[in-house]
C-alpha cells in the first residue's frame with residue numbers, strides 16, 4: 001500500500017465528488033454531520049448536489065485545468081457514477097487518492113471485463129461470449145442455450161443498449177442493430193427474483209455487507225427495494241459473502257452495489273451475479289431509514305479512511321422510488337405514518353426521472 005492509498009482524512013478535510021446527481025447529493029449530505037466538507041464537480045449547472053455541497057465546480061470531466069484545481073482543493077476523490085472517463089480518473093489519481101480505485105472502475109465500465117473478473121474470482125455468473133460482428137451472434141447464442149441478451153460492453157444502463165434474442169432470426173443482424181459497438185451476449189437467466197447486496201470495504205480491509213434487498217423494476221427502472229428479501233437465510237448469506245469476496249478481490253475502498261439474480265428452487269446454481277456498481281446504489285437507499293449507518297455515511301467513512309460503521313438493520317423496510325409526477329404527492333407521503341420522504345430538489349420533473357424516494361419502515365421493536 002502506498003502512502004497516498006493510506007491517506008486518512010480528519011474532520012474539516014474535503015471530499016471531492018465527481019458527479020452532481022442525487023447520489024452525489026446524498027453523499028454530500030452524509031459528509032456534513034461527520035464534519036467533512038464536499039466539493040462536487042459536474043458539467044451540469046443544474047446539478048442537484050450543488051445546493052448541499054460545501055463547494056462546486058461546473059466543468060467537463062475532460063477539462064484538465066479544472067481537474068487540477070479540483071485535485072488541489074480536495075483530500076480524496078470519489079464519484080457517484082461508474083462511467084467516469086478513464087483519463088479523468090488517471091489524471092486525478094496522479095494528484096490525489098481516488099477511492100474506489102482504478103481497478104473497480106475498469107471492471108465495472110466494461111461488461112466483458114466485469115463478467116471475466118467475476119468468473120475468475122469464483123463468483124457465479126451467467127454464461128457469456130464477446131461479440132464483435134454479426135456472424136458471431138448465432139453460434140454464441142446456440143452455445144448459450146438459444147436465448148440470450150445482447151448488451152453493449154460499455155455505457156449501458158437501465159436496460160438501454162440491450163436486445164433480447166430468442167432465435168437465429170433475431171441473431172441475424174443483432175450486432176448491427178446495436179450499432180456495431182463491442183458487445184457481450186449473455187445467456188438468458190430465468191430468474192425468480194432480483195436482489196442486491198450493498199457492501200463496503202474500509203482502507204483497513206474491514207468489510208461490512210448490509211442485508212439483501214429484493215428489487216422490483218418498472219419500465220427498466222428500479223421501483224422498489226424491500227428488506228428482508230424473500231429468500232432463505234442460506235441464500236442470503238451466500239449473496240452477502242459474494243459481495244464481500246468481490247470487495248476483497250478488488251482491494252476495494254468504498255461502498256459497492258452488487259446486483260444478483262435468484263433462480264427458482266431446483267436450479268443447479270441459485271444465485272448469479274449480474275453486475276457490480278462501484279458506488280452507492282439506488283437499491284441501498286433503504287439503509288438511510290433502516291440502519292444506524294446508511295450506505296452514504298458508510299461510503300464517506302470508507303473513502304475518508306475512517307472506521308466503517310455498523311451495517312445492522314433495525315427495521316424491515318420498503319424503499320420506493322418516486323419517478324416523474326409521483327413526487328407531486330409529497331404532501332400525502334409526508335402524512336403517512338412510518339414514511340420518510342427524500343426529495344432530490346430537481347427543478348424539472350420528467351417522465352422516467354428519479355425525483356425522490358420514500359422509505360416505509362416496519363419497526364422490528366415498535
Ligand code: AMP
Pocket residue numbers: 126149156157158159160186187188189190191194217259274275
Ligand atoms: P442490466 O443493465 O445488466 O442491469 O440489465 C437490466 C435488466 O435486464 C436486469 O435488471 C434484468 O431484469 C434484465 N436482465 C439483464 N441481464 C439478463 C440476463 N442475462 N437474463 C435475464 N434478464 C436479464
